[in-house]
Amino acid sequence: MTEVIRHGSVREAARALGLPASLISRRISDVEIRYGVPLFERLPRGIIPTEAGLAIAEYARQQIDETQKIVDYLSNRKAHRVNQISIHCGDGFVEDLMETVMMPFSDLHPDTRVRITVGSTDEIRQAVIDGTSDIGLSYNMEDFNGVSSIVSTHKPLFAILSSRDITDSTHRLTIDDIVGRKLALPTSSHGIRKLLKNIELNHGIHIFPEMESNSFRLLKTFVMSGRGITFMPRFAVRAEIDQGRLVAIPIESHLCEQASVHLFVRSQRTMSVTMRRLINFMKDNLESLSPGATRLREQVVRLNSGA
Missing domain, CATH: 3.40.190.10 (Periplasmic binding protein-like II)
Incomplete structure (x- = not known):
């Protein structure tokens, strides 16, 4: 159940488990027939779990957790664990x-x-x-x-600039200050990009990055080269700030402050x-x-x- 839900496909789940797809389909059908409750909704491009299917999957995960708990306990009884x-x-x-x-x-x-x-x-x-x-x-x-x-802890989002590009690190940047700058940003599935998308909607602007990467090291290298700026919480650039290579500037936005x-x-x-x-x-x-x-x-x- 958990593998079928994870992959959204009986065939992909069977491949991951090393079992025939027909065996998995038959076992699911047996349960549905026995209890008269559908476990999955069949779609043209896969399947999704019903409420009953999700309940069974959650029960399975809890059983896995309980099993792991007793396995951990037994392992802890060994001299070298x-x-x-x-x-x-x-x-x-x-x-x-x-x-x-x-x-x-x-x-x-x-x-x-x-x-x-x-x-x-x-x-x-x-x-x-x-x-x-x-x-x-x-x-x-x-x-x-x-x-x-x-x-959950408030950690504001800052504009990250090269220390060579700023003389006063005490001022704050407005959203208007950011528009038009060259930007390096995390990819769209990152929480920072989701926050910036909300800023775009609230201010009626479009933030267009010159570079996108899921590597923070690359984003920081982009900024340290003097090419442009990026956005990160201060703790993500602590080492570079201490080395005097980067500066974290507050942004005048309640969305950034509440991150x-x-x-x-x-x-x-x-x-x-x-x-x-x-x-x-x-x-x-x-x-x-x-x-x-x-x-x-x-x-x-x-x-x-x-x-």
């Missing part, structure tokens, strides 16, 4: 994660292996919902269906001890989740004993 946790995040979080979380956390918990995958805002949310990743860390996420927010970072997991996810421990460490140490701005909401996931 390795716990595995996966994080899916935007490219702008990578340096913050490595410096403030991954290296110190690994030193404290050498029995835990963490996998980090970089993706767009849409990809991060979907990976968490599918169970491909345990924890999501995203910027300016708008759709919270299927996920449960652990922490947020979100740490989240799948809704109704059963969290292991290791997962809770890592989440708490991220909450306490990530600059991107620091209380320098207002905490919007926080779900208590503390362990009763010293996590």
